[in-house]
Amino acid sequence: MPVRRTLRVVRRHWRVLARRTSRAVAPARREWRRSLQLRVVALTLVASSLLVGAFGWFVAAQSANILLNRAQDEVYAQLRGKVDYAYSQLGIFPSPYDTKLPGTLSTTLNYLADGEPAENGGAIVSMRAERWPTLEPVTSTGTDISALITPDMVHAVATEGRVARQIRTATVGGLTAKYLVYGSPVATKFGHVELYYMVPLTTEDRAANQIRTMVLVTGLALVILLGVVAGLVTRLVVTPVRVAARTAQRLSAGLLDQRMKVDGEDDLALLASAFNQMASNLQRQIVRLEEMSRLQRRFTSDVSHELRTPLTTVRMAADLIFAERDEFEPAVARSAELLQAELDRFESLLTDLLEISRFDAGFAALDAEHTDLVPIVERVADRLAGLAERVGVRIELHLPDQPVIAEVDPRRVERVLRNLVGNAVEHGEHKPVEVTMASDGAAVAITVRDHGVGLKSGEELLVFNRFWRADPSRARQTGGTGLGLSISVEDARLHGGWLEAWGMPGEGAQFRLTLPVRAGDRLVAAPLPLVPRDRHAVVEPEPGDGPATLPAGSTAAALPPGAGDDPADAGPADAGRADAGPADAGPAEAGPAEAPAADGVMEVRR
């Protein structure tokens, strides 16, 4: 149990640590992802460090080896000379107890040490006879050298009679140095004594260190130089690319006269000029299209206005005829009624066209005030109760008990709801229409659910198009203009809200209006799912048939002012929304819907 607990604690700490680390390195990771220059420089540094490091290691190791080998050869040659001399001197003693032997040992040692620097740090010669304890060991410097001659060495030389060497670091006479210790038996007539020759490797060590330092410094300088060169070269390439990117961003932000500077005749200059040419072509096309669009809108508006005056006259005449219809023949009376009805349609069509052209012209203004939405919904239901009764559809309201106060334009909201509920009643197929409202404090959502023929795949986007009909051959019963949902979308967008549709053939459709509680707030989630609750299980795994998220208008409203100028920040902003979005919305809308287009082009992205 304690193990498991400990493991749990460890795991928790590990997680905390990992989180902190990832948080700490997040800026670095971001920088890494964003900067090509950093990546190139870093990779160059790593690669050149490895290369230079390996090469430097090789050079330094080889140099140290050469130095050491030279020292070893030299010392060994000297040792042989010394052993030969000692052999010649000691070879005349047939007995280890010869009275002259100790004297000869020390004179021999003096001779052997003659020429060696006597001060500290010089070579040391020592002679000993392990097998003959009566022979005192003699050492040229008289210092204690037990640290230099290890028992292993003594064993190899004295017991096994081999010439051996070893490197030892020891403090002799107050001086710490590396010593190359050579030991050799010296044959005598009575066995052998041992000669040890200890040479400090101070010079070699210093040389090796100098080489190492030199290699290190050179290598570092080389690596840094390579890094700088890589940085400069990358900068040479990256700077125009960055300029191009910035220019492209500005272009996409609408600054169509932005151009790149063309320097020289190289590939980058080619890129810049091609880029500039592309920008010019785009600008020309966009300007032409804008002009055409403007002319079209102007034309619609003008036509609407121009039609209103004759329509008013025709209306007055038609009203007169309609009022007098009872006096006409039934066929004429019927014509008068038809005239009256078509004039109503014509008038509302004109009204809608004017509304649309107001939106297009950007004259639509939000007249927001704190409003309780519940009465609005009830009022819409009341108004349509007649129609509903006529087509045999029951309108069911699922409203909160307490008032839902939001900062909205009640006229526009009512228009949207009337449109939605009217459509639902019209396509209700005698089945009940459910209107549901919910609020979570930040947003208010109202869904209108019918159980009619539903929408085919892809139609949930098309329904918001102007003059779009699901079945062009179908008779128009309510006499709708075909602009209602278009206007509703514009209304929702004006509020900074969303209007979305979902539908399945044979299963009906559901529309959801989501509005922020405070005008200008950014929507992150809707309190009600777009896909009806009774459909969740079926829809979820089928992205192709899935509901369309239509944040078209809402997206523009959701964006902070001027945010469109810097697409670099769009990513995290979207990510934030994506994270918060699916909290209680259906998974189908989990994918962030983006519609960067300022001209209202709608697009669904999963």
Add this chain to the structure above:
Amino acid sequence: MKRRATFLLAVTAAVTMAVGGCGIPDETPVLTVEAGPTPGPGTGDAAAPPRNNRQDTSDRATFVKYFLEAAAGDPDGAVDRVKQFLSPTAQTSFKPSASVTVIRLTEEPLVNQGSDEITFGAQEIGQLAHNGILSPTTDDTVKHYSLTVKEVSGENGLFVTKTPQVMLISDTALQQFYERRTIYFWNTEHTALVPDVRYLALSVPPEQRPTVVLNWLVEGPAAWLQDVAEELPDGTTLIGNVPAVDNGRLQINLSDQAVPANDRAALDRLRRQLMWSLRPDLPRTLELKVGHQAGGSWSSADYLASNASYRLSSDPERFVLYAGKINRLALSADAGQPVPVLESDANKNVAAAAFAGSENRTYAAVVTGSGGSQQLRVAGARAGEQAELQRVTMPAGSIGQPVWAVTPEEGPEGAVGLVTVGGRIYGFTARGGAAHLVEWPGPGGSVTAVAVAPDARRVAMIVSGHLYVTTLLTGADTPQLGTQPVRVPTPPMPTITALDWSSEGWVVVAGTRADNKRVAVMDTTVDGAQQSMRLPDLGSEAISYLSAYPASPTGPETSGSVAYVAGSRAYDVLADPSHIGVDDLAKPVSDPPSGVQPTKPFFLR
């Protein structure tokens, strides 16, 4: 930027670590380079005589004999060896001088039953110093030594509990434990080597003998030779030991001072000196290093000529006086040749004569006349030529046997003659003229005979019947005798009557034996340490004249060419005396007058 800095730091650390691991290591295990040399076979010291220790005997007489051997051998351990014979208490009080006293027992040690004290009488022969020099003792009286030999409780064997504060060895121990070695020094004129006799302990292993000899050479010649023998240059030392002979090669390393820079002659002299001194140990090649420079290596035997003794012919020219004329003997070299130097009409009325030859000159000294009208005439001539004899003026008196000492000078000055006149020595040259008195610096009075060693730098003489050796300096206007004459005791012959050099280290003397009063001929070393009777009993007729042709140092120790005159007859010393008769003359004498015998045989030196 922060990331970049971290990265750089990491790279630096990695590089540092990688490079840091490739210097000279701090420690390594023991690595075998190769198998070590195998020890050479021990030569053993077969030459060393067996040594008798304290516990080897319980017989007191033998014990004393062993005790008198203890100090013999390597001088470094002499005191310790003697102390092994001493009881612990005697050991602590035993503080002898460094030299060893050599004694000749005159009687067997007297062991008395019931007494621990053992006494014996002995003559002191001399002091053997650590450098092998035996300095003869002039006092030849018999001294009595007494030792207390007894058992010590708790220990095995006998101990000496009381002993004189000297290290004693008997003369037999000297013969048994030592080898007589002659080392050589150049004479001051660098013409020949002067021998110097030393005693080398046989216990010194053969490999160490060259080292010992070299150290003796470095220490310089014996005191009495110092004014004729040249020391090695000041500061000369032997560097290290002389290594054992390797591949027929003996390597000697002397310090720089041994030879003056670029002095090839000095180097050549040095190597000749070394080769002669090391001759018994000399292998095929001698290699000499002076300082750290190679001096050279020599294999030939040309060095032998540097010793005047060696230059002597193996077949000497012999002469004899017959009827007042100098005659050659038949059994000698150049027997058919005329007598050298002397013109034939000058060869008459001769009472004594001496010939000496240098490389290209021959010198003659002739004593003519008899009684009070004796004259000394001398001449020097090129080899094979004759010269007129010149008279040497000197005080009147009985003129003894003249001798020549060949000097390095050229021409008539090339030899110095010595002659005794009335008990004093006079020096003369080959040119004649006045003889100069040569002062005898030693004790005693009458010099009756003088003999010059082959090296011409040492003389032996009989002063008041005793044998003396000293040096002869010929460099000055008049020859001089060395100031430190050494009396060589000849105990078997308290008084000697005639002498000559038997070899470079031996003198042959004639005299009357102390023990049986018989006349005898005896060889003695120049230090008196060893004496051997050549002809122990020649009756009672005294030997008035003795002449010898010294033996070569490469041959036997003593000469085989010795002749003497006893009474009026001359004899050759062979295994027995062999009379030299008229028949032995080179030119046969027809009808020899009776009663006239060849006399005073002599050699061309």
